[in-house]
Amino acid sequence: MSGGRSQAERDAITVEIGYALLSAAFAAVLLFGAVAGPAFAFPLSAGTRGVLVTVGAVLASVLFLVRVASVLIRFQRGTGPGGDQPSQPGRTRPDS
Numbered sequence: 001m002s003g004g005r006s007q008a009e010r011d012a013i014t015v016e017i018g019y020a021l022l023s024a025a026f027a028a029v030l031l032f033g034a035v036a037g038p039a040f041a042f043p044l045s046a047g048t049r050g051v052l053v054t055v056g057a058v059l060a061s062v063l064f065l066v067r068v069a070s071v072l073i074r075f076q077r078g079t080g081p082g083g084d085q086p087s088q089p090g091r092t093r094p095d096s
Contacts, residue, residue, distance in 0.1 A: 016075045024067035028060040035059060 005013075036056030039049040 013075075016072065020068045020071035020075075023071065024064045027067055028064040031063050032056045032060040
């Protein structure tokens with residue numbers, strides 16, 4: 001298997017994609033609820049309700065895409081949790 005990915009690498013990618021999608025969906029739902037929530041909680045005009053729901057949906061969609069991209073880019077660069085860290089605490093150089 002020269003040049004191919006190991007099973008562990010494929011598993012790590014799958015987990016990272018799942019994490020990116022779930023965390024992005026959670027953040028998007030929270031943002032949508034914060035922006036569009038008042039449209040459903042208070043008696044507002046139809047126009048105001050439409051604007052809040054539309055703005056909430058647009059912002060949530062943008063947040064979703066940005067979150068997924070940032071998580072996957074960070075994973076690709078290896079700067080996520082545990083990335084670029086020494087294998088032993090307190091050691092800063094591989095030969096120390």
